[in-house]
Amino acid sequence: xxxxxxxxxxxxxxxxxxxxxxxxxxxxxxxxxxxxxxxxxxxxxxxxxxxxxxxxxxxxxxxxxxxxxxxxxxxxxxxxxxxxxxxxxxxxxxxxxxxxxxxxxxxxxxxxxxxxxxxxxxxxxxxxxxxxxxxxxxxxxxxxxxxxxxxxxxxxxxxxxxxxxxxxxxxxxxxxxxxxxxxxxxxxxxxxxxxxxxxxxxxxxxxxxxxxxxxxxxxxxxxxxxxxxxx
Amino acid sequence: xxxxxxxxxxxxxxxxxxxxxxxxxxxxxxxxxxxxxxxxxxxxxxxxxxxxxxxxxxxxxxxxxxxxxxxxxxxxxxxx
Numbered sequence: 001x002x003x004x005x006x007x008x009x010x011x012x013x014x015x016x017x018x019x020x021x022x023x024x025x026x027x028x029x030x031x032x033x034x035x036x037x038x039x040x041x042x043x044x045x046x047x048x049x050x051x052x053x054x055x056x057x058x059x060x061x062x063x064x065x066x067x068x069x070x071x072x073x074x075x076x077x078x079x080x081x082x083x084x085x086x087x088x089x090x091x092x093x094x095x096x097x098x099x100x101x102x103x104x105x106x107x108x109x110x111x112x113x114x115x116x117x118x119x120x121x122x123x124x125x126x127x128x129x130x131x132x133x134x135x136x137x138x139x140x141x142x143x144x145x146x147x148x149x150x151x152x153x154x155x156x157x158x159x160x161x162x163x164x165x166x167x168x169x170x171x172x173x174x175x176x177x178x179x180x181x182x183x184x185x186x187x188x189x190x191x192x193x194x195x196x197x198x199x200x201x202x203x204x205x206x207x208x209x210x211x212x213x214x215x216x217x218x219x220x221x222x223x224x225x226x227x228x229x230x231x
Numbered sequence: 232x233x234x235x236x237x238x239x240x241x242x243x244x245x246x247x248x249x250x251x252x253x254x255x256x257x258x259x260x261x262x263x264x265x266x267x268x269x270x271x272x273x274x275x276x277x278x279x280x281x282x283x284x285x286x287x288x289x290x291x292x293x294x295x296x297x298x299x300x301x302x303x304x305x306x307x308x309x310x311x
Contacts, residue, residue: 057297058299061299065296100301101302103241103248104248105248106248107248108248108249108252148245148301
C-alpha cells in the first residue's frame, strides 16, 4: 500500500503528513509534485494543508488547476481514497470533488488551537478504527475554515451521514461555543457520496503522537490503512 | 482590445466577515451613518476579440475560475 502526498507551491503541512505516514503508521509514502500529470501506484492521495498559490483569488482556486488535480479526480472517480486536510479540503471543494465552500471564519480571526471533534460516522474508510461519537482532540489552524453550502446540500450531507466530524466540546456536545469558525451545522469534515474522498479542516497529522499533546488524529490514518488492508 | 472590469461579491446570504470588520473600522472613525459594508474583488483584464467573443469568454472565465458560484456573484463591464 502506498501513499502520495501532493506538494503545491505553498503547501506547508506536506512534511508533517509524510512523517506521520512513514514514521508513525509506517507505510510507504512519496511526495507528488503538483505538475505530475499521472498518479501511478498510489492507493491513497493526501492533499496537505498550507497556502497553495498564496491563497490568491480564493483558497484552493488555483491549486485545483494544477495538472495533478486531473489525476486526483480520476483516482477519486475510481473509488480510491483521497484526503484533503485544511487547504487540501479547500482544494477539494474548488475542484468539485466535495460540495460547498470554505469562507472566512465568522469571527474574522485566524484560529490556531486544539479543538474537539465528534465522530459522526465511524463507518467510513477514514473512521473505521474509531467509534461513533468518539471525541478527538485535534488542532486547527485556519483563517477560512467556515464551511458553507446551500440548504439542499446540507440536508443531503446529514441524511447520508456524509458529515464525518463535527466540532464539539470536551464532552461531545455540539454547541455554538465549540464551533471555532462558524461552519454551518458545526461541520468539520465531510465525505463524498462514495466516502472515498474526505475533506477536513482540522489537522490530524499534527496530533498523531503523544509528544505533540494528542495522538487522536492517528486514528484517521490508522483507519485508512486498515480499510486499504481489508479492501 | 477590450478592457474588462469584473466585480466579484459574496452572495448576500453569506456573512461578509471582511465587510463587517471594515464597517467597524469606519465606525471607529466616527462614520456611524454606514449601515452595511460588503467587500468584494475587482479584476481588470485586457481581452482580445470581437465583442461577442469577449462577452462569451468573460462569462466563462467568471463561471469557471474568477468567481465561485457556491458563494459568490459576479458582474462585469466591457469597454471597447
